[in-house]
Amino acid sequence: MSTWRLGLRLALQANRVRLVATSVAVSFTVAFLLGALGALPARQAKLDRLDARSTVSVGSMASKGLPAPAAKVLIQSYDGWYRDKPLTVRLVTAEPGSLLPPGLRRYPLLGEAVVSPALAAALRSHPDELTGRVPGRVVGTITEEGLAGPHELYAYVGMATPPEYAQQVQSFGSRHQSAKAPIELRIAAWLGALGLLLPVLVLVATATRLSASSRDRRLSALRLVGATPRQARAISAAEGLVAGIAGVAGGLGVFWVLRGPACALLPFPEGVYAQDLVPGPLSVTAVLFGVPLLAVVSAVVSLRKVVLSPLGVRRSARVKGAGWWRLVPVATGLGMLVVLRLNHQAWPPGTPPGTTLLLGGGGLTLLGLAIAAPAMSRLGGRLLHRLPGVSSGLAAARIDADPSASARVVTGMVLVVFAAAWLLAFLPILQAARVNVDDSFLKMVPKGTLTASSTPHLDLAGLRSVPGIRSVLPVGDDYLTPPGWTSDDGSRPAELQSRSTTIATCAGLAALIHRDIGCTDAKVYRLQELPGALRAGTEVGVLNQAGAVGQRIRLPQDIPTLKLPLGLLNSSWVNGELLIDPAVLPARDSRLIITTDGSPGALERVRDALPLMSAMSASTPAEQASGAARVYLGYLRAVRIGLVLALLIGSASLAVTTADAVHERRRSLATLVAFGTPLRVLRRSVLLQMAAPLLTNVVGALAAAAVASACYLGVTQDAWTLPWGGWGLTALAAVLAVLLATAATLPLVSAVGRPEALRAE
Amino acid sequence: MSVPHTLLGLLEVRARHGYDLKRAYDAHFGQDRPLKPGQVYATLGRLERDGFVVVRGTGREGGPDRTTYAVTAEGVTDLDRWFAEPEGPAAYLQPVLFAKVVLALQSGRDAVQVLDAQRAEHLVTMRDLTARKSGADLDRVLGLDFALFHLEADLRWLEHTAARLERLAAEVAS
Amino acid sequence: MTEPLLTARDLHLSFGESSALSGASIDVAPGEVLALLGPSGSGKSTLLHCLAGILVPDRGEVRYRGSRLDSLSDDLRSELRRGDFGFVFQFGSLVPELTAVENVALPLRLSGHKRRTAEARALEWLERLEVADVARKRAGEMSGGQGQRVAVARALVAGPRVVFADEPTGALDSLNGELVMDLLIGAAREQGASIVLVTHEPRIAAYADREVVIRDGALAATVTA
DSSP, X not given: OHHHHHHHHIXXXXXXXHHHHHHHHHHHHHHHHHHHHHHHHHHHHHHHHHHHHOEEETTSGGGTTSOOOSSOEEEEEEEEEETTEEEEEEEXXXXXXXXXXXXXXXXXXXXXXXXXXHHHHHHHHOHHHHTTTSOSEEEEEXXXXXXXXXXXXXXXXXXXXXXXXXXXXXXXXXXXXXXXXXXXXXXXXXXXXXHHHHHHHHHXXXXXXXXXXXXXXXXXXXXXXXXXXXXXXXHHHHHHHHHHHXXXXXXXXXXXXXXXXXXXXXXXXXXXXXXXXXXXXXXXXXXXXXXXXXXXXXXXXXXXXXXXXXXXXXXXXXXXXXXXXXXXXXXHHHHHHHHHHHTTTTSOBTBHHHHHHHHHHHHHXXXXXXXXXXXXXXXXXXXXXXXXXXXHHHHHHHHHHOHHHHHHHHHHHHXXXXXXXXXXXXXXXXXXXXXOOOHHHXXXXXXXXXXXXXXXXXXXXXXXXXXXXXXXXXXXXXXXXXXXXXXXXXXSOGGGSOEEEEESOHHHHHHHHTOOOOOOSOSEEESSOOSSSOOTXXXXXXXXTTSBEEEEEEOOSOOOBOOOXXXXXXXXXXXXXXXXXXXXXXXXXXXXXXXXXXXXXXXXXXXXXXXXXXXXXXXXXXXXXXXXXXXXXXXXXXXXXHHHHHHHHHHXXXXXXXXXXXXXXXXXXXXHHHTTOOHHHHHHHHHHHHHHHHHHHHHHHHHHHHHHHHHHHHHHOXXXXXXXXXXXXXXXXXXXXXXXXXXXXXXXXXXXXXXXXXXOO | OOHHHHHHHHHHHSOEEHHHHHHHHHHHHOSSSOOOHHHHHHHHHHXXXXXXXXEEEEEESSSXXXXXXXXXXXXXXXXXXXXXXOOOSOSSOHHHHHHHHHHHHHHTOOHHHHHHHHHHHHHHHHHHHHHHHTTOOHHHHHHHHHHHHHHHHHHHHHHHXXXXXXXXXXXXXX | OOOOSEEEEXXXXXXXXXXXXXEEEEEEOTTOXXXXXXXXXXXXXXXXXXXXXXXXXXXXXXXXXXXXXXXXXXXXXXXXXXXXXXXXXXXXXXXXXXXXXXXXXXXXXXXXXXXXXXXXXXXXXXXXXXXXXXXXXXXXXXXXXXXXXXXXXXXXXXXXXXXXXXXXXXTSOHHHHHHHHHHHHHHHHHHTOEEEEEESOHHHHTTSSEEEEEETTXXXXXXXX
């Protein structure tokens, strides 16, 4: 017991700097972990709110058998876009005393609107862009219970008569237990947490090793006067415990203070409510007890050498243990994956050999990278040694003197790079499965082009006078059916079935994409060669809404074929067999393609000039794509956030280690300064000492990730590409983070290099 | 050990009779080897013959007759010379150096100067011995080393004394 | 008397509350071996650091070959220390990660010599100081005496005009200390370099041509022949 007390006293008095550094490291660890573990609960809270405001219609399956509420409320929702963000408008007609959705105190009446705070701000800053979609006086704001997040754009707009397709609301909220997060997300979250945990472990372990030599001296002195190894360990553990407890307290504080600003920075479209970011009780317990325990364990483990001998301060003889054998595990792991790739027909994943090779190979590769790090660091040192110049020589000598120390500093970063590279390669599988946006079409369409559904009696002339608008092209569809048939009938042979056509002017279409598609004076063009029904010179019927032949038109004798660029055919603009000029066949259910000068203001003014339904449907290709790729983008965003956090933590631990290493070497540095070594040489050597092992290790990790990803994707996917660009950026980010963290410690080199260090012992 | 100069120094502080002189000497410098009474009077006789001391008077204060001695101007001059001149680097210098320091303190002279002068003398000798070592035979070198280490021991004593002069002055004054 | 190589006039320097130098003045003649003697904390190391341009005094001036040293920029002083001065300290003189020959070659490399020529010259100096056998060893793998001899080689390799030695034998036994001093003085005299030697050991100070006693940050006494 008294040993622990001695440990506590030593921790509090002997080395406060060390105690503070360790506590700070633990604080950040705790704060980051709490934040990361709060992510899933935050997502759940958001989903719960989304469910709570969803409507259950009278007469739907969910409301079967229940009497319709006495006070009627009818709601029609429209989802659209405003300045690249999703916008939802709910048109409401409500009788007094009717059921309210969460977040709303009363329904808006005719000429009134209740909006989310973000939308209220948008209405204030751009009053001329939203009045068409959110008409009326704003009489209140939707509170947090009714919103997905603080940045969500959401409105309830009062109507006198029910909108055309409005449904009577039975109740709000499906009251279904909302589904658990999908398995991919949970795996991604766990992987992310693991990826985050690795640098965190390194940070805590690093912090407890700070000023190791002075601690070693102190403990050696205690051993010399007769402290048993057990007592020495207890003293160290007490130190770790004090730092751990202080760190947990600090971490809770940091989490509390930084949660708000951090949530504000998270790049989710609707934003995140800070109060949603609350980790579950189990996670909190695990963090609050686990991290201090980790600090204690790592403090005790790092003691091994000192505990053995009272003469703890050893001569710094050459350190061995960075032999090339360290590359064997990673090579074995990758070899297993390659073997699997070559034999994946015989051993598909799921069969015992397949699963063993996949998991074993992947795990061994990850572990192997950590084991190989000293060898890779030594390689970095060797390469550095070949450079001319004193600073590279000094750096190379230091790496060579203790490659394991160099490796310890960068291993966390390297594993982050590997995990991120792996995720980047793996994520597109999700996208490929869910998203079908044609890239070539998106690239062809000029920025700021809106595609909107049209409504009857649209004032095209008024629309064309909106500032910033360039052109408006109405486009329609019709179904044409071959001669001799009076109604559409699914039993006919395929070549005789009705064909869709696009109704627009050829010149208008060509002007949209700034390309010569072969327009002539002709009024009818063939979009694609299809065997069949619509022959030149024949009379064809136009199907009406009932599916019967109404009007009949005669196709011209000569129908030229258009050279449409790839991606335009069967897009949201053009599809079917023929392109017919509206002069020949007036469009029935038309849509509008509107080009603007591309400025956000112009886009929104155009939308606002359209009737509500059109306005809400109007979207740019980019918006369509982002809507479609949302899930994928969400994962990508999560990976990026995780990567940034991991890099931050990694950099923090790196800066701490570097600063400590500089401090421990102060006498040597001061001597170098004394005999005239310029400080810039020393600073450069500190940077190079960090950069060389980092580069070799990162390159190694990327190479391993490339081989592993190629094997894994080759086994599970038919077509895949490796995200070299993303990898390059990841590696660049890691290297930059490390160099910045190291650069942050450079002023210390100047401070330490003062001759005062020559005096103190 | 220079008994005549020590006695002269003690007399300079104040005039004393023979027995008083012996007691003062024994208290400061004679722990190991007290002066014999005969030696005191013989030395005083020689000093009087050389003109460094004179008989100030004879008195009797409830005991035997006492002759009181005082220092002459020539005596002070001789003392000044003694304080200023460092001792030659001989063996067993400590008693005389110590006597010089104590007497300097008692007589209000600069004890630091006494020590500095002695250090300089020692250093010059050491420098000379060190120079003679280079290129000499080993037996010669070993002999020179013997002398050097002794001189170094003296110097160390000098440094220790110099560092603690204030305390010594306080003790001597009491 | 010839023009002094290095002069200091009325140097004052304090570290926070405590005053390290209070009015120290001194001259160093070309080729002279000067010892600064004094008890610990007397300011002798600080005076050496000021003379070498490592520290800048609060007041007073330091001149090297007639021009002010204390008002030079940090870079210029570094350059001067690299080219004209050599250093031997009690501890930690050697960069622990470098081998002996790399350590000795370091001043030459810093002045722009190629690695090959620098290390060749370093090896000559190691031979001259009788430590060629540890040329490929690191500081941790040598004895204290060998390490100090390597440090002496490094101090002399660039042909300095002044070698500053701060307790160069402080961590050595007397025989090894003498060996290091013999080699240092012999080599420096051969090159015509001056030596400023800080020591508290009279036997080491006896190698000097002149001893100066420092007490309470100022010169207390000077001993010349």
